[in-house]
Amino acid sequence: MNPTAPLVELKGISHRFGERAPGLFDGILQGLRLQREPAVTHAVDGVDLVVGRGEVVGLVGESGCGKSTLGRIAAGLLAPSEGSRRVNGVEAAAMSRRQQRQARLKIQLIFQDPYASLNPRLRVTEIVGEAVRTHDLVPQSELDDYVCAQLQRAGLNPALRGRYPHQFSGGQRQRIGIARALAVNPDMLVCDEAVAALDVSIQAQILNLFMDLREQLNLTYLFISHDLGVVEHLSDRVVVMYLGRVVETAPVAEIFHHPNHPYTKALLDEVPRIDVRRRAFSAVKGEIPSPLAPPSGCHFHPRCPYAMPRCRVERPELKSVAPGHLSACHLNDQA
Helix, strand or coil: CCCCCCCEEEEEEEEEECCCCCCCCHHHHHHCCCCCCCCCEEEEEEEEEEECCCCEEEEECCCCCCHHHHHHHHHCCCCCCEEEEEECCEEHHHCCHHHHHHHHHHEEEECCCCCCCCCCCCCHHHHHHHHHHHCCCCCHHHHHHHHHHHHHHCCCCHHHCCCCHHHCCHHHHHHHHHHHHHCCCCCEEEEECCCCCCCHHHHHHHHHHHHHHHHHHCCEEEEECCCHHHHHHHCCEEEEEECCEEEEEEEHHHHHHCCCCHHHHHHHHCCCCCCHHHCCCCCCCCCCCCCCCCCCCCCCCCCCCCCCHHHHCCCCCCEEEECCEEECCCHHHHC
8 A cells, every 4th residue: 555646546447338258150140140249338438537535526427428337447346348447556456355355445335326225125233234244344242333333423313223224215325325335444435426316405414424524534535426516516626527538627616617628618508507597508419429339539529519620530638728627629739
């Protein structure tokens, strides 16, 4: 472990669903049109992502852009098709089994649907205490008190620990998921749309809880969301994805006041404002292309009002446009 290294570093990460190694007769059968080529979903395409210790990184983009897949790769739940993943400066592929187990414990995931992520057959005390017991994090005699402490930290009454998930509201179930994640003493939480399924008033409570936990435990967050208002409220830095690629990244104030990429500008134009009557509302034109057959060149060029012939054939690279501000757009070369 290198304490000065980023907590998580992803380099050249790509992930494709449905891809498999060709068999001996696959080429012949496909040539005779007796077998179709497998449909491959290009979920993530050559992404670099660094999350520093104690940082809150907001990962945003439209549904289907690959942000959830990237979050699962960062948490170690998915293995990338290509690229490398480092945790605390150590290459994940080079870790021993013990190191891999410790790395998985230190990065926990909070899911979007709190009901689907909890085992309906287990009581809350078993859900929160299962990983603690499995990894021998506390003595068995202290397990019940430890579970109570985690529930209380997550804002849930420990007296309810004997109930099942269906006996709780959505906000309470999300608190159970948070308590389960905190029980293994993680360094980082990957929050995948963690408040999207909750009522607005409950969202505010859970977001405040995340901020309090950050101060108390010095937690690092990768906060995945399509709600730019939430991301602006929580994040130190924002990463914008489109169709499997990172198109822009910058500190939160920079990206909300000086967006560079046309897609980022279009997203910010769609954010609801109090003064909505004073400005013209315009949605992003067109539909997001299918990840089964992503466009060549810049993935955004079919919807971009500034697209040039170069955009259709050449993939733009992330380049610095201001201190700490990177953008992948050919317009920056012209400027």
